[in-house]
Amino acid sequence: MDKVEVVIVGAGLAGLSAAYVLADAGVEVLVVERGDFPGSKNVSGGRLYLEPVRAYLPGLFDEAPFERQVVKERLTMLTSESSVTVELASDRFRSSPANSVTVLRARFDQWLAEKASEKGAFIIPGYKVDDVWMEEGRVAGIRSNEDILQADVVIAADGVLSFIAEKAGMRECHQPRNVALGVKEIIELPEKRIQDLFGLKAGEGATQLFFGSITEGMMGGGFLYTNQTSLSLGMVISIHDLMQKHPTISPHDLFELFKKRPEIEVLISGGHSVEYSAHDVPEGGLKSIPRLYAGGLLVAGDAAGLCLNQGITLRGMDMAIVSGVLAGRAVLDARQKKDYTAESLGIYEKYLKGSSIYQDLSTFQHMPEILSNPRLFEKYPEVASELLLEIFRVDAQPKQKISRTVLRTISRELLKVDVLRDLWHMRKI
Numbered sequence: 001m002d003k004v005e006v007v008i009v010g011a012g013l014a015g016l017s018a019a020y021v022l023a024d025a026g027v028e029v030l031v032v033e034r035g036d037f038p039g040s041k042n043v044s045g046g047r048l049y050l051e052p053v054r055a056y057l058p059g060l061f062d063e064a065p066f067e068r069q070v071v072k073e074r075l076t077m078l079t080s081e082s083s084v085t086v087e088l089a090s091d092r093f094r095s096s097p098a099n100s101v102t103v104l105r106a107r108f109d110q111w112l113a114e115k116a117s118e119k120g121a122f123i124i125p126g127y128k129v130d131d132v133w134m135e136e137g138r139v140a141g142i143r144s145n146e147d148i149l150q151a152d153v154v155i156a157a158d159g160v161l162s163f164i165a166e167k168a169g170m171r172e173c174h175q176p177r178n179v180a181l182g183v184k185e186i187i188e189l190p191e192k193r194i195q196d197l198f199g200l201k202a203g204e205g206a207t208q209l210f211f212g213s214i215t216e217g218m219m220g221g222g223f224l225y226t227n228q229t230s231l232s233l234g235m236v237i238s239i240h241d242l243m244q245k246h247p248t249i250s251p252h253d254l255f256e257l258f259k260k261r262p263e264i265e266v267l268i269s270g271g272h273s274v275e276y277s278a279h280d281v282p283e284g285g286l287k288s289i290p291r292l293y294a295g296g297l298l299v300a301g302d303a304a305g306l307c308l309n310q311g312i313t314l315r316g317m318d319m320a321i322v323s324g325v326l327a328g329r330a331v332l333d334a335r336q337k338k339d340y341t342a343e344s345l346g347i348y349e350k351y352l353k354g355s356s357i358y359q360d361l362s363t364f365q366h367m368p369e370i371l372s373n374p375r376l377f378e379k380y381p382e383v384a385s386e387l388l389l390e391i392f393r394v395d396a397q398p399k400q401k402i403s404r405t406v407l408r409t410i411s412r413e414l415l416k417v418d419v420l421r422d423l424w425h426m427r428k429i
């Protein structure tokens with residue numbers, strides 16, 4: 001029975017950030033990862049907002065292997081036969097330091113693992129944890145097969161379904177409404193073609209979110225991120241809606257239909273698929289966060305449900321990094337006192353609640369219920385599309401004033417839906 005000071009389960013962004021902080025302070029820390037290498041189990045490709053994390057790990061990301069600096073935002077509403085796209089490009093996004101960047105997780109996570117290793121952290125891939133090890137009513141390590149690895153503290157950073165948190169009694173099994181299924185594909189394209197498609201310069205990137213008919217009335221949508229020589233294309237769908245509304249629909253089939261949309265086909269034409277993966281995503285927001293600490297145990301990242309879907313922005317990676325750093329700091333406080341009880345480790349929750357990421361989760365805690373409204377994916381894209389079709393179309397009949405066209409179309413279409421109720425609910429955000 002071996003012992004280390006800290007065992008971290010999961011070599012994702014939360015676990016590696018905690019390892020970096022702890023190893024930098026001279027703590028004996030071991031990271032165990034079920035995958036073949038850090039990042040191998042992650043759905044590759046995504047977006048990282050840098051402003052929330054810079055102060056926690058100053059200077060670390062200055063030479064990180066980012067893909068592109070995001071300078072354009074696109075939001076596309078889709079009906080069965082049309083689409084409406086809004087694009088925002090701004091010099092503010094082009095300024096330095098970057099506000100957000102695109103990353104490929106396999107590459108980025110391995111880089112962060114190397115940085116943690118340079119500080120002295122030990123990272124063991126291909127390590128499957130079977131259970132937590134309990135002593136005197138508190139977590140005292142982990143068990144793999146018949147091997148027991150003791151630790152003063154275990155940090156659970158093992159993803160949204162967190163086997164460790166569940167085994168330790170920190171939470172029950174996830175409710176389907178608190179989890180979504182993400183499907184993603186990496187499509188290789190020449191760097192110049194990507195820049196031409198999105199009107200970008202070298203090093204510049206764009207993101208695009210899609211919602212509407214592509215999810216068949218279910219909560220969710222599509223997304224696209226530009227990398228240096230590839231596109232990350234994917235779709236996220238509520239597991240609750242899949243089970244309750246369309247139990248016979250395959251997420252894979254929905255994704256393939258999404259790829260055949262003319263808006264997508266033109267972007268991926270000639271591309272070569274190099275990776276396809278699926279992953280569970282926390283969608284419950286603040287109300288689904290489990291207990292975050294117990295004697296000998298902290299929970300961070302996706303395992304703590306730290307993800308925020310605001311409809312027009314999707315955040316998770318920045319929250320994982322911040323929570324990992326704060327978990328590391330809480331362990332350092334407990335180590336100084338030589339007290340790893342729940343009361344001592346509870347400082348982690350205090351740190352977390354004092355952070356901007358937790359405040360954002362609190363401010364937008366009602367987003368899951370707002371986004372569960374099927375009219376957002378069915379009716380409102382149709383109204384927007386119909387209005388613009390009326391404005392832009394020229395036929396044999398004389399055109400009406402634009403103001404009259406707007407009033408007539410909106411009044412005709414919106415009378416069919418409960419707009420006032422939707423507006424009343426949206427006051428919460």
